[in-house]
Amino acid sequence: MSELATDREIDRSKMQVSDEVAIEISNMNKWYGTFHVLRDIDLTVYRGERIVIAGPSGSGKSTLIRCINRLEEHQKGRIVVDGTELSSDLKNIDKIRSEVGMCFQHFNLFPHLTILENCTLAPIWVRKVPRKEAEATAMHFLEKVKIPDQAHKYPGMLSGGQQQRVAIARSLCMKPRIMLFDEPTSALDPEMIKEVLDTMIELAEEGMTMLCVTHEMGFARQVANRVIFMDQGQIVEQNEPEEFFNNPKSPRTQLFLSQILGH
Amino acid sequence: MSDTHANTVAYVRETMLPQVAPPASSTGPVGWARENLFSGWFNTVVTVISLAIIAWILIGIVPWILSPTWGATSLSECREILTAAGSVGEHGTSGACWGVIRERWVQLLFGFYPSDLYWRPILSFVLMGVALAPVLFADRVPSQLIWFSAAFPFIFPWLLWGGTIWGPLAVAAGFVIGYYVFRILGAATSNLIGLVVGVLAAVIWWLFLSGYVVDALASVLPLGIEEVPSRNFGGFMLSITIGVVAIACSLPLGIVLALGRQSDLMIVKYICIGFIEFIRGVPLITLLFVASTLLNIFMPPGTNFDIILRVLIMVTLFAAAYMAEVVRGGLAALPKGQYEGADSLGLDYWQAQRLVIMPQALKISIPGIVSTFIGVFKDTTLVSIIGLLDPLGLSNAIRADSNWNGIVWELYGFIAVVFFIFCFSMSRYSMYLERKLRTGHK
Ligand SMILES: Nc1ncnc2c1ncn2[C@@H]1O[C@H](COP(=O)(O)OP(=O)(O)OP(=O)(O)O)[C@@H](O)[C@H]1O
Numbered sequence: 001m002s003e004l005a006t007d008r009e010i011d012r013s014k015m016q017v018s019d020e021v022a023i024e025i026s027n028m029n030k031w032y033g034t035f036h037v038l039r040d041i042d043l044t045v046y047r048g049e050r051i052v053i054a055g056p057s058g059s060g061k062s063t064l065i066r067c068i069n070r071l072e073e074h075q076k077g078r079i080v081v082d083g084t085e086l087s088s089d090l091k092n093i094d095k096i097r098s099e100v101g102m103c104f105q106h107f108n109l110f111p112h113l114t115i116l117e118n119c120t121l122a123p124i125w126v127r128k129v130p131r132k133e134a135e136a137t138a139m140h141f142l143e144k145v146k147i148p149d150q151a152h153k154y155p156g157m158l159s160g161g162q163q164q165r166v167a168i169a170r171s172l173c174m175k176p177r178i179m180l181f182d183e184p185t186s187a188l189d190p191e192m193i194k195e196v197l198d199t200m201i202e203l204a205e206e207g208m209t210m211l212c213v214t215h216e217m218g219f220a221r222q223v224a225n226r227v228i229f230m231d232q233g234q235i236v237e238q239n240e241p242e243e244f245f246n247n248p249k250s251p252r253t254q255l256f257l258s259q260i261l262g263h
Numbered sequence: 264m265s266d267t268h269a270n271t272v273a274y275v276r277e278t279m280l281p282q283v284a285p286p287a288s289s290t291g292p293v294g295w296a297r298e299n300l301f302s303g304w305f306n307t308v309v310t311v312i313s314l315a316i317i318a319w320i321l322i323g324i325v326p327w328i329l330s331p332t333w334g335a336t337s338l339s340e341c342r343e344i345l346t347a348a349g350s351v352g353e354h355g356t357s358g359a360c361w362g363v364i365r366e367r368w369v370q371l372l373f374g375f376y377p378s379d380l381y382w383r384p385i386l387s388f389v390l391m392g393v394a395l396a397p398v399l400f401a402d403r404v405p406s407q408l409i410w411f412s413a414a415f416p417f418i419f420p421w422l423l424w425g426g427t428i429w430g431p432l433a434v435a436a437g438f439v440i441g442y443y444v445f446r447i448l449g450a451a452t453s454n455l456i457g458l459v460v461g462v463l464a465a466v467i468w469w470l471f472l473s474g475y476v477v478d479a480l481a482s483v484l485p486l487g488i489e490e491v492p493s494r495n496f497g498g499f500m501l502s503i504t505i506g507v508v509a510i511a512c513s514l515p516l517g518i519v520l521a522l523g524r525q526s527d528l529m530i531v532k533y534i535c536i537g538f539i540e541f542i543r544g545v546p547l548i549t550l551l552f553v554a555s556t557l558l559n560i561f562m563p564p565g566t567n568f569d570i571i572l573r574v575l576i577m578v579t580l581f582a583a584a585y586m587a588e589v590v591r592g593g594l595a596a597l598p599k600g601q602y603e604g605a606d607s608l609g610l611d612y613w614q615a616q617r618l619v620i621m622p623q624a625l626k627i628s629i630p631g632i633v634s635t636f637i638g639v640f641k642d643t644t645l646v647s648i649i650g651l652l653d654p655l656g657l658s659n660a661i662r663a664d665s666n667w668n669g670i671v672w673e674l675y676g677f678i679a680v681v682f683f684i685f686c687f688s689m690s691r692y693s694m695y696l697e698r699k700l701r702t703g704h705k
């Protein structure tokens with residue numbers, strides 16, 4: 001897992017972190033029933049950042065990024081996304097969700113719709129884009145993820161890697177300003193992981209703000225500007241990738257890295 | 264595309280090997296029979312025994328069916344014809360007495376509907392076919408036809424019951440009123456308030472206001488066709504009417520109940536659960552008795568609440584409770600990821616339900632939904648118990664006729680065959696639909 005995500009040189013010209021805040025999480029806590037999943041999370045994400053979240057299974061990584069678009073509700077603290085605070089106001093939630101794209105481990109494509117329909121559904125119904133225009137946008141992004149020729153197939157007819165790239169294209173069709181990834185490559189065979197990572201790298205090269213939960217440490221090393229290590233619902237350590245991998249401070253991080261890097 | 268492939272796929276087949284035809288003995292009828300009927304001594308024995316049983320049944324039934332009694336006008340005449348033809352078995356004459364079907368089939372179809380108005384039920388059922396086409400075969404007919412389907416629920420009862428044209432128009436107006444109240448209030452306040460007030464407005468219109476308006480309009484402009492009272496309705500016309508209305512109304516109602524049962528709003532949830540469990544807990548026949556007798560007690564005196572309408576409501580509610588559970592099964596089978604996928608794209612609750620969840624949940628539930636439809640259609644025969652003349656009710660009346668006293672198999676057989684045709688078509692349609700909606704690769 002320590003191998004590189006790509007052999008090519010990464011174009012960093014547009015990967016710039018601005019000082020505009022994209023997401024601000026302060027003192028956020030979440031419980032499942034009585035189980036305290038997330039404890040006192042403080043995290044500020046600036047526009048253009050590529051953050052990789054790592055940590056052992058059950059540490060609350062998924063829960064954290066799912067709180068950002070309200071797939072899970074937090075009970076204490078504040079989450080502000082693009083200047084809008086997440087509260088129980090449904091209008092705010094739908095607005096934030098349409099600005100924040102998300103890719104899941106199991107793709108969650110809609111199996112009863114074709115690839116093209118998957119990509120045009122939300123633009124047409126949420127953004128009220130005319131169908132023709134939505135289809136043109138969808139084809140543009142499908143070309144970007146290199147599967148325009150599958151547009152009229154159904155998700156069930158595609159390989160896992162292709163499905164995940166469609167899922168990325170589907171999110172991009174909403175022109176999101178932030179992308180969340182929850183272990184996008186964990187359900188894939190090794191040869192498909194690469195094609196999905198390639199897509200994600202291209203996205204990063206265009207300056208997209210990204211939060212990725214992933215075990216692909218090569219991707220973290222090459223693409224991320226910050227790696228966050230979580231354990232037992234807390235952010236234990238965060239640092240630039242070089243520092244994070246070569247100089248982990250906390251013993252828990254050291255243990256985790258020695259396990260995941262397998263030496 | 265090709266770049267990624269070159270990197271990821273080690274071997275891509277470019278030419279196909281030439282195909283060789285399979286040996287003749289494994290194809291065609293001989294091959295089929297060999298593979299399916301005679302593949303081993305056990306299967307061969309089973310095949311032979313089955314063929315013998317089938318032959319024995321056919322030998323018993325076919326001569327009975329082919330009996331030359333089409334022209335008879337009474338059971339005794341049938342017996343004479345059969346005796347003359349020499350087909351007398353050990354239990355007296357053996358052969359069907361088809362005269363009863365020839366004489367009464369029109370009645371079995373239309374009940375006591377005035378015979379000079381038969382064109383009305385015939386036309387309405389033909390139109391029903393037209394209205395169903397865009398629903399059943401959406402991909403094969405022009406999509407504008409759906410407007411006719413929307414208008415049909417108002418045309419259909421008017422054609423059958425007749426009366427002034429203003430009646431169905433007033434009912435339609437109720438929907439329009441409700442819709443506009445919902446739109447205007449919904450935009451000004453919240454969707455929920457709009458919905459509640461809209462429904463209330465429509466109900467108030469239907470119950471209290473529309474009557475006067477219809478009377479006024481009818482006296483100014485008396486457009487209408489001859490009225491046919493409900494007691495003249497009967498036969499398959501009645502079964503199909505009850506069946507189709509109950510089927511058409513129970514599906515949407517069932518969907519709403521299934522969603523309500525999953526709702527986060529406690530009141531909505533418990534009302535739905537209570538309704539579903541209550542209706543499923545009582546036999547349909549009790550509901551029909553309530554419809555035929557008890558309901559009148561609760562109605563203000565003097566109100567004339569049509570018996571067929573009451574039955575329709577009860578059968579619909581009954582079917583909807585079952586439908587709700589079938590749909591809930593489909594909803595439960597959907598992975599949570601589908602909801603999350605829809606949510607993460609910013610679709611709101613109703614959009615997610617309509618565009619993502621329901622199409623899939625209903626597709627999963629097709630076999631259950633169609634089973635419920637078939638059950639409802641067959642259950643319409645229960646209305647004979649409260650005195651409506653559906654085919655079974657009519658068959659009792661026919662058997663009471665001194666000419667046909669003692670006839671059993673021919674009547675019930677005919678009714679069974681007609682029911683079978685309808686139910687079997689529904690079952691075939693559901694399989695067609697399942698095949699059509701299959702999108703994975705299998
Ligand atoms: N819906 C739920 N109800 C109760 N507990 C839950 C729920 N979802 C997750 N949990 C618990 O919360 C903790 C954090 O879960 P989460 O899915 O965020 O972990 P994770 O870091 O993403 O793990 P993984 O790497 O395995 O995906 C786990 O202990 C899990 O058992």
Ligand SMILES: [Mg+2]
Pocket residue numbers: 061062063182183
């Ligand atoms: Mg997870």
